[in-house]
Amino acid sequence: MANILQSAGMVFSLLNYFTLQKSQWGVRELARETGRSPSVVQRALNLLEQEGFIIQNSISRTYQLGFRCIELGHLAGQALAFSQIAEQLLSPVVEECGETVFIYRRRADFAVCSFILENQKHFRFTAQKGDRLFLHEAPFTQIVLAYMSGDEQADYLQRHHLHHDISLRDALKLWKLQGYSNSREAWQPHTQGISVPLFDAGNRVTGALCIATSDMREDLIIYKDLLFSAADKFNRFF
Incomplete structure (x- = not known):
């Protein structure tokens, strides 16, 4: 079997x-x-x-x-109404922090952008739904890799010839230790971001909830607890 x-x-x-x-x-x-x-x-x-x-x-x-x-995509869209539920859960986050919120969901070795809720007044991003990155490519996707099981993470690093990348390993340890990833200009110039993991009912990491903005704005670390609270609510639905 x-x-x-x-x-x-x-x-x-x-x-x-x-x-x-x-x-x-x-x-x-x-x-x-x-x-x-x-x-x-x-x-x-x-x-x-x-x-x-x-x-x-x-x-x-x-x-x-x-x-x-x-x-199946049409059926899932009707049954789950993912974007509607996500917007209801995350609109308060955008209203409070005034920044753009992203959801990246894990698909095999990739993180796929599945939802974006923008604040129209501030920094606009070129990211769009359907964009994907390897899990190791940016801090906001590395948080997913950081929370994968030890064996699964090791297999991923081996597949992508990253098992000797000390700086990446150190970053993953830091993200796991503090419970979130944060960075400045790591993915796009003049930007900053913070990301927390999302989990399924079995406590397996399934994606990441992220806030991103211009590096000229205040440090996003002040919204860490807000992001954790939103992720907790999101995990209850998905």
Whole structure:
């Protein structure tokens, strides 16, 4: 049973690689990206295609998301109303701090921007929903990596050849110790940010709740408790 579940997990994990930035994949290309053999990836893609989760372009022979994903996305959007609930929970945060709030949700080795609530009066960001970063790329996504289990974190660092990156390891330890990540100009010039982890019902880290603004504004550390409180409310719903 365990092997069957692991195989099913591997098959469905391939869907995480289809994004706004990269919506089509060839078999060998996806095999290189995932570190798996082309034959294994091909069998997995065949299963996903049979169930309608992906379709193959008859000319390029690449794969893209299929109608079943569209159906499920539409159903989830109606049932969960994620953006509406997130806006209700986070509007008080934006009103109190006067800054932009982001939600990044973990998808395999990536953090995907799934929600943005902007304060129209202040600093505007170029980030948009659907943008994704590797978990190690910025402090506001590193908080997710910091709260992953030891084995899972070690596997991630090994996959991305970061197991000897002392500065990253030290940063992850600091984020875990203090419970949040904060930085200035680490991702975009003239910006600052603070981020706290989000968890599921099993206390597994699923993403990050972030506030970002201009580095000319007051230090965002003063909103740490506000962000923790909002994250706690958010975790109860998701």
